[in-house]
Amino acid sequence: MKKRWIAAFIVLNMALLPAGCGSAESGESMASEAPENAAGEGTEAEGAAEDKEEKEDANDSAQDMEIEDVLGDMTMDYSSAVAAIISKSWDVEGEEETYTFSPDGSGEHGVAGEQEKFQYTCGFDEENNILVQITAGEMEKVYLLSSDETGYRLYMEDLEGSEEKRLLIPAGWKILDTDDERVAEILGVWEDDGGNRYEFTKENGFYILTSENSDGTFSVVEKEQEGVREIRIQVTGGTLQYEYNLKDEGKTLELYSRGAESFYYWYRGE
Numbered sequence: 001m002k003k004r005w006i007a008a009f010i011v012l013n014m015a016l017l018p019a020g021c022g023s024a025e026s027g028e029s030m031a032s033e034a035p036e037n038a039a040g041e042g043t044e045a046e047g048a049a050e051d052k053e054e055k056e057d058a059n060d061s062a063q064d065m066e067i068e069d070v071l072g073d074m075t076m077d078y079s080s081a082v083a084a085i086i087s088k089s090w091d092v093e094g095e096e097e098t099y100t101f102s103p104d105g106s107g108e109h110g111v112a113g114e115q116e117k118f119q120y121t122c123g124f125d126e127e128n129n130i131l132v133q134i135t136a137g138e139m140e141k142v143y144l145l146s147s148d149e150t151g152y153r154l155y156m157e158d159l160e161g162s163e164e165k166r167l168l169i170p171a172g173w174k175i176l177d178t179d180d181e182r183v184a185e186i187l188g189v190w191e192d193d194g195g196n197r198y199e200f201t202k203e204n205g206f207y208i209l210t211s212e213n214s215d216g217t218f219s220v221v222e223k224e225q226e227g228v229r230e231i232r233i234q235v236t237g238g239t240l241q242y243e244y245n246l247k248d249e250g251k252t253l254e255l256y257s258r259g260a261e262s263f264y265y266w267y268r269g270e
Contacts (some may be wrong), residue, residue, distance in 0.1 A: 085239075086122070086130065086145070090154065090168035098171060099156075107134070131159075150175055150204075150219040151232045151239070173221045173230075178202045182229065183220045185246060190253055190266035197269055206233050231255075 089100040100108045101120060108115040118136035125131055130145040144157045148167070152175055156166040176183045189199045189209070197209040200218055208214035216235030222228065233240040242255040242264075253266040 085147070085154075086132070089171035091171045093153075093167040093169055095166075099168060101132075109134075109136075149217070151217070151234050152219055152221055170221065172223055172225060174224050176220045176222060176229075178204060180220075182222065185250055186220075186231070186244070186253060189269035191269040192264070192266050198266065206235065208235070 086101050087103045089098055091098050096111045097109065098112070098115075100115075105119055105121060107118050107120050109118060110116050116136055118134050120132050120134045122130055122132045125144065132143045132145055134141050134143065141163075142159045144159055145154045145168075146157070147154055152170060152173070154168040156168055158165075178184060178187065187200050187202060189197060191197045195210070199205075199207045199209055201207070204217050204219060206216040206218040208216075214235055216233060218231055218233045220229060220231050223230075228243055229245075231242055231244050242257055244256070245254045246252070247254055251268045253268075255264040255266065256262070257264070
């Protein structure tokens, strides 16, 4: 779900969450309120800004609620989505080095056989990009992580600007395009048990056909050594990620959520 954060508060004060990415919701209660004037009232400008913020939050909540109403318990909460994104091993494109982030807030970085251990915590900026603080011995750095268009690769940018921007790729995973037959077989329209209809298109588009304002994108990856495939669906208000299999000669799409340990089934539509 979309959370609003005060970027300066997070970046300057480094109010990052404890071990791992933790819960995104804990930081909202830490945001400072607008100061009052001598009469105890906020200024007109502050009042107008608050009214605007309330309206934007109401719109966001309405939009998020619509997605939740459609997808139900399939919708992944914000902190779970973050943990699913970052907690794994990543290869640095063009380099031999690897980053590994564990759910408990520990990690390793370096080339094979020369991994340096570190601890990390993370928070979010106002655009919901992930901020990661890495501590190794006396070294402490803060990086901004943002996903590329697939949602699977991450750009890692040093906020101090002393290091080059890196592109992180999930170790052992291959991103598949829609021309690949393994992806082509899921393109088209699907329907769930609740009568909701979804469509995957060749342009990596994802659409909830039974709901308004729900356009999104999807990407598919395969774990090369194991043949496990994952699909990530990004829509306004949430991110969905599943392992998937086709059953019944391609007529049933089985989706497995590792975080929730739940199975969902969509059926081929017209």
